Amino acid sequence: MTTNLSLQERKQAVFANGQGNLYPVYVSHAKNAELWDVEGNRYLDFGTGIAVCNTGHAHPALVEAVKDQMEKFSHSCVMVNPYESAVALAEKLTKLAPGDSPKKAMFVTTGAEAVENAIKIARAHTGRRGVIAFNGGFHGRTNLTMGLTGKVTPYKDHFGPFPGEIYHVPYPNPLHGISDEQSLTALSTLMKVDISPRDVAAIIIEPIQGEGGFYIASPDFMRALKVLCEEHGILLICDEIQSGFARTGHMFHTEAAGIEPDLMTMAKGIAGGIPISAVVGKANVMDTAPVGGLGGTYGGSPLGCAAGLAVLEVIEQEQLKDRAMMIEQRFMESLNELKARYPEVVADVRGHGAMIALELMTDGEVSKPNPALTKAIIAKALDYGLILLACGFYGNVIRFLPPLTIPEAHLREGLSQFSALFDEVMAE
CATH class of the missing domain: 3.90.1150.10 (Aspartate Aminotransferase, domain 1)
Structure with missing residues (x-):
């Protein structure tokens, strides 16, 4: 046995x-x-x-959708021969993303890949190099996303050096004595001491930190962050990888603040366990990257797209x-x-x-x-x-x-x- x-x-x-x-x-x-x-x-x-x-595990609608897709074909690469399910999933995600601006999407396979591509898009759009993240944040285990992650052990220990032009500030955490105002002040100080706001491409934040401890950024803080980004031409990236897809009572927790991020990263709950992730953002931002600059062999797999469509239907119906x-x-x-x-x-x-x-x-x-x-x-x-x-x-x-x-x-x-x-x- x-x-x-x-x-x-x-x-x-x-x-x-x-x-x-x-x-x-x-x-x-x-x-x-x-x-x-x-x-x-x-x-x-x-x-x-x-x-x-x-x-849930093995939801009947999800199982049926993946079985049906597998019987038709399992892979062709969306960058070679695309398929309707990928288009349909992108249509739905761009409509669900917060804000009224026209949106576009791109698919990859993991949350870390989504974050990496969001940073690529932000740098391409702004022509700037710097990225600001938060202490305690988690964005992945690839080299760039480890650099963004604001916790050493176990994610960064032994694995450096990390990419340059990444900066960290305290995440607002009243329980541990960090108010919204103190976090914003630290951000302002950083832009006076280490990098000019004119050189910052993006600020990336989890509206609710995942690995960091489920600390929650207040709606006021998120709105203030959005104002600061708009003032300096910085893109706001909301990492909704753990908090997305109805998990917090919103489709995406960014909605609680009533703001529209420039880019959002999505993964985890997107397809009930079939590997797929996405970046969704304002169309004029998303279109900055050149043809062939985004994607990957398995990005937007047929199985992932079929599962993603089934998950969205279950979220609505149930x-x-x-x-x-x-x-x-x-x-x-x-x-x-x-x-x-x-x-x-x-x-x-x-x-x-x-x-x-x-x-x-x-x-x-x-x-x-x-x-x-x-x-x-x-x-x-x-x-x-x-x-x-x-x-x-x-x-x-x-x-x-x-x-x-x-x-x-x-x-x-x-x-x-x-x-x-x-x-x-x-x-x-």
Whole structure:
């Protein structure tokens, strides 16, 4: 019999150590919010492959769409012989993107590729070199996106040197003493000390930081950032890779600020697990790059486009933006009960929609992160039938990313199990 342990031993023999796995649990099959390993153990998935399966595992509409496409053809390269599904997906994404300006799209395969291409487009359009990102931000593991990422371990450690002309400023984070005004002041200071605004091509920001800890940029901050960009001819890039596709109760969280970014990056929840990503932006900006300057062999794959169209249909038909808000309510009720029960260790409960975070501290002091408790909870999650993820600048945040299609019975079961798990770890 194949076991989790035997598979882990085989994996360690042939996989590079750098591509590790959080849990030694090997998936046999999954359905919506439920996941079973090769030994028949059942888990509730509160991570969904890092916010990828917004429509749940193996949604029937998605399965049917991908099967149908596979029977027709699996690849031709959209840059050689394109196909209608790619055009249709681009039409839908350009209509869904915030703002009234005419939009265009381009497809690649991963979130990091989308970010790289957004930077390429911004530099081509502005003729400028500099890019400003934020502390704690995560934009990928390629060389350029590692440079943009605002956290060293584990993403940047040992991997330099990184591209030049990338700058970082503090992300607004009132919990840790960084106000909107302080972040904007740091941005202004940077433009006086290190790079002129006339040399800045773009500012890239996650409206809600993903790996950084699910910290949320306020609508006021996003609007102020947009004003600053317009004042200096800088492009605003909103990285919606983790927060997009109904995850936060909006199709894209940028909508909460009522602004129109110049460019947006999209991936993860875009196609329910079939690899595809996109850059969507103002048409006059997107068209700056020369023919042949954007794309890739697998970018906009037929399978990805078919899956993306199916995901968008499910989001609309099953009203997943509304379901995300229901999920938020259930999580907030449950996690705030934990906060009341353990005020010395629960620093904050925050989030929008089904993108929820629980931040842990030591001795009631926010300035003392508690990564050890976070690791203990993550390590014991399997005993309670849960798949959980951590994140955060200090590794002290538990993040919850359940499928938006999760049945309410499974949602309540998972929250009850998490509460019991928390109680056990605290009793140890």
